Amino acid sequence: MSAPALSLSGVSCTFVDRHDAAQRYTAVRDVTLTVGAGEFVSVVGPTGCGKSTLLNVAAGLLEPSSGTVEVFGAPLSGINARAGYMFQAESLMPWRTALANVMAGLEFRGVPDARERAMEWLKRVGLGAFGERYPHQLSGGMRKRTSLAQTLALDPDIILMDEPFSALDIQTRQLMENEVLALWAGDGDKRRAAPSLSPTPSGGASEASGGRQGRKAVLFITHDLDEAIAMSDRVVVLSAGPASRPIGEFKVDLERPRDVAEVRATPRFVELHQAIWGVLRDEVLKGYQQQLAA
Amino acid sequence: MKFWNLIKPRPGNLRLWQLAVLVLVFGLWHVLTKPGLIPPFVFENERQAAFFFGEPLVIFGRVGDWFFSNADIYQHLWVTLVETVLAFGIGTALGLVFGLWLALSPMAAAILDPYIKAANSMPRVILAPIFAVWFGLGIASKVALGVTLVFFIVFFNVYQGVKEVSPVVLANARMLGASPRQLLRHVYLPSATSWVFSSLHTSVGLAFVGAVVGEYLGSSRGVGYLILQAEGAFDINTVMAGILVLTAFALALDAAVGRIEQRLMKWQPKSGETEKL
Numbered sequence: 391m392s393a394p395a396l397s398l399s400g401v402s403c404t405f406v407d408r409h410d411a412a413q414r415y416t417a418v419r420d421v422t423l424t425v426g427a428g429e430f431v432s433v434v435g436p437t438g439c440g441k442s443t444l445l446n447v448a449a450g451l452l453e454p455s456s457g458t459v460e461v462f463g464a465p466l467s468g469i470n471a472r473a474g475y476m477f478q479a480e481s482l483m484p485w486r487t488a489l490a491n492v493m494a495g496l497e498f499r500g501v502p503d504a505r506e507r508a509m510e511w512l513k514r515v516g517l518g519a520f521g522e523r524y525p526h527q528l529s530g531g532m533r534k535r536t537s538l539a540q541t542l543a544l545d546p547d548i549i550l551m552d553e554p555f556s557a558l559d560i561q562t563r564q565l566m567e568n569e570v571l572a573l574w575a576g577d578g579d580k581r582r583a584a585p586s587l588s589p590t591p592s593g594g595a596s597e598a599s600g601g602r603q604g605r606k607a608v609l610f611i612t613h614d615l616d617e618a619i620a621m622s623d624r625v626v627v628l629s630a631g632p633a634s635r636p637i638g639e640f641k642v643d644l645e646r647p648r649d650v651a652e653v654r655a656t657p658r659f660v661e662l663h664q665a666i667w668g669v670l671r672d673e674v675l676k677g678y679q680q681q682l683a684a
Numbered sequence: 685m686k687f688w689n690l691i692k693p694r695p696g697n698l699r700l701w702q703l704a705v706l707v708l709v710f711g712l713w714h715v716l717t718k719p720g721l722i723p724p725f726v727f728e729n730e731r732q733a734a735f736f737f738g739e740p741l742v743i744f745g746r747v748g749d750w751f752f753s754n755a756d757i758y759q760h761l762w763v764t765l766v767e768t769v770l771a772f773g774i775g776t777a778l779g780l781v782f783g784l785w786l787a788l789s790p791m792a793a794a795i796l797d798p799y800i801k802a803a804n805s806m807p808r809v810i811l812a813p814i815f816a817v818w819f820g821l822g823i824a825s826k827v828a829l830g831v832t833l834v835f836f837i838v839f840f841n842v843y844q845g846v847k848e849v850s851p852v853v854l855a856n857a858r859m860l861g862a863s864p865r866q867l868l869r870h871v872y873l874p875s876a877t878s879w880v881f882s883s884l885h886t887s888v889g890l891a892f893v894g895a896v897v898g899e900y901l902g903s904s905r906g907v908g909y910l911i912l913q914a915e916g917a918f919d920i921n922t923v924m925a926g927i928l929v930l931t932a933f934a935l936a937l938d939a940a941v942g943r944i945e946q947r948l949m950k951w952q953p954k955s956g957e958t959e960k961l
Contacts, residue, residue: 451855469858481856485874485951494870495860526953544860 393463395548395607396425396448396473401457403443417443419633421457423626425548428605430574432618434670435628436677441611442478444628445550448609449475462547474546476537476554482525488512488536489521495544511539515569531562535569542573549574551610555617567621567650574605575647615670619662620650627669630677638669714740738924746925761933763906767823767895768937771830772888779835780880783842784872793843804840808832812901821902830894837887838880845879846872878952881945888941892934907933 401421407413417440425431435441446452447459450470459466461473482491489505492512496504512521515535525533534554541549555563612618618625619642627638642662644653653659693701715721717733717740724730750757786793786800812829819825849871857871899908907930914922 449855449859451858469861471861473859475856475859477852477856479852480850481852483853483857483871483874485878487951494857494862498857498861498863498866498870524951526951540856540860 392427393460394424395427395429395462396423396609397460398423398444398448399458399460401444401447401454401459403440403447403452404455416633417631418628419635421635423636425607425609427462427547427607429624430608430610430622431624431626432610432612432622433626433628434612434615434618434666435634436630436670436674437613438677438681439628439631439634439673441613441628442552445475445552445609445611448548449473449550451475470548472546473548473550474541474544476541476549476551478553478556480525480533482533482536482540484525487522487524488517488528488532491525491536492539492543495540499544508539508543511543512536514573515539531558531566534558534566538566538570538573546606548607548609551608553612556612556614563617564651567617571621571646571648571650574608615663615666616654617650619644619659619666620648620653625662625666627666627673630673630680637673638666640666710740713737735918735920738921742921743925743928746922747928750925750929757907757910757929760905760907760910761929763823764892764895764899764908764933767826767830767898767906768888768891770823770827771894772834772891774827775831775834775891776838776880776887778831779838780842780876782835783839784846784868784876787843787846787876788868788872800839804836809897812898815898816902821904826895826898826903826906829898830891833890833894834887837883837890841879841883842876845876848879849875878949881949884941884945885938888937889934892937896930 399422401423402416402419404414404416407415421444423431423433423444433441433444443452447454448470450459450466450468450473459470461470482488483494486494489508489512493504493508496507501507509518509521512518515538517532517535517539520528520532525536528536534557537554555566558566608622610618610622615625622642625640625642626636627640628634629637640662644656644658644662691697717737719730719734724733727733727736786796809829811832812825815825815828819828853875854867854871857867862870895906896908899906900912903909903912907926911923911926911930914920914926
């Protein structure tokens with residue numbers, strides 16, 4: 391079996407206060423987590439449990455205090471070039487139009503037909519008519535879609551998502567979740583059609599996951615259990631911080647393709663929800679108590 | 685009552701009201717200074733008010749002479765304009781370069797910090813005589829003075845602009861594969877430029893101040909020089925005319941900057957804009 395898309399082993403992150411070296415905070419301790427090629431994994435946990443820290447480590451934006459990160463079997467150093475990152479906060483460059491934002495990554499890599507590809511992606515997320523608008527002229531949902539196009543336009547093998555839809559209203563959110571699932575599921579066809587951006591790194595996702603036709607691996611961070619179950623293949627539960635670590639792992643064996651709104655009504659979903667919530671509940675309460683005490 | 689309703693201030697006749705204020709000021713000025721119009725009540729004789737404050741009609745005559753009959757102010761205006769633009773351009777470029785450099789290398793910033801603070805708090809107009817000695821009485825000494833005024837405004841704004849780049853936007857650009865150079869070009873620079881533009885009105889004004897003060901302290905051309913000459917001859921009317929021309933000129937510069945700003949900063953949200961979808 392080939393190497394997983396992303397593999398964190400024994401990762402700990404300790405932050406030291408810049409002014410007072412004695413003030414230490416361990417966000418995550420000894421986390422081991424793998425995301426197979428083409429697999430959709432969600433990480434849930436109470437607020438402040440270091441979910442984002444894990445994602446930043448996987449992205450190469452943050453170096454872990456200890457432990458190793460491997461991307462398709464190769465140790466990660468610097469930015470994870472095979473990953474795309476969708477941030478929780480506004481991440482579009484406000485001085486670029488929607489189209490120019492989607493183009494940015496392609497432009498940075500010197501892709502010749504950047505404009506055409508960006509336009510194509512903008513159309514795929516339903517914003518073909520809004521390319522010339524600046525981020526402040528778009529609604530929150532449109533900005534998220536632009537971010538999605540920006541991330542996917544680079545055709546990354548791994549997508550890291552940090553509560554990307556938490557700022558959206560529930561209807562827009564479900565629409566976006568379905569869109570992401572559709573883009574993720576339909577990705578195999580797109581990939582074969584379009585020429586690959588960079589020289590495809592060896593043992594890419596397409597070979598690793600056989601029948602899945604080169605779906606991207608997704609590491610999805612959320613605090614919304616419903617969202618996590620509805621979207622993923624696997625849900626990992628983190629304990630309350632500080633020093634969070636995975637305390638439970640559940641395989642989501644719901645049929646695909648899924649509609650995130652409809653799947654919530656199925657008995658299996660309810661069963662899974664109860665099982666995972668049973669683990670998560672104590673941690674949420676623990677986290678809440680800690681926040682009250684602080 | 686009907687008449688008042690007709691002329692009551694409202695957005696539609698705003699310009700007319702603004703014009704009315706101008707006319708009122710000049711009218712009052714005229715009435716109070718015109719010899720023989722009203723008996724003197726502050727000064728001893730009726731010519732003194734005109735001597736100290738000038739007469740609007742004479743001042744307008746002087747401005748008219750400058751622009752039309754003699755048409756000799758254009759060379760002076762041109763010199764002042766060139767000085768202002770050069771001071772603004774050079775000061776902005778230097779401020780941009782130094783601001784980016786210091787913001788991106790914290791160690792250099794830490795070393796230079798006290799000196800920058802000292803240089804900024806120094807009353808730099810006092811350097812004008814030194815610049816005159818160094819660069820002579822031509823354009824160069826005025827430009828140098830203007831540059832010292834503009835530089836710090838732009839420098840501090842760029843420094844701030846780079847420091848306040850959204851960390852998320854920065855991380856996003858890095859994830860999208862931007863090299864350090866591309867980060868500078870596509871993230872730091874646009875972010876800093878928005879801060880520069882927010883200070884543009886101030887820095888153009890200061891470049892203008894540098895030019896005029898420089899001329900005033902010693903020169904052979906420029907509007908500041910005209911004023912200096914007239915002052916030497918106690919010709920208050922020409923001084924006032926010079927001030928009027930400078931004011932109008934400064935307003936025109938400011939409007940030009942506003943235009944440029946509008947063109948370049950269209951990505952910035954404006955308050956009250958209802959274009960959102």
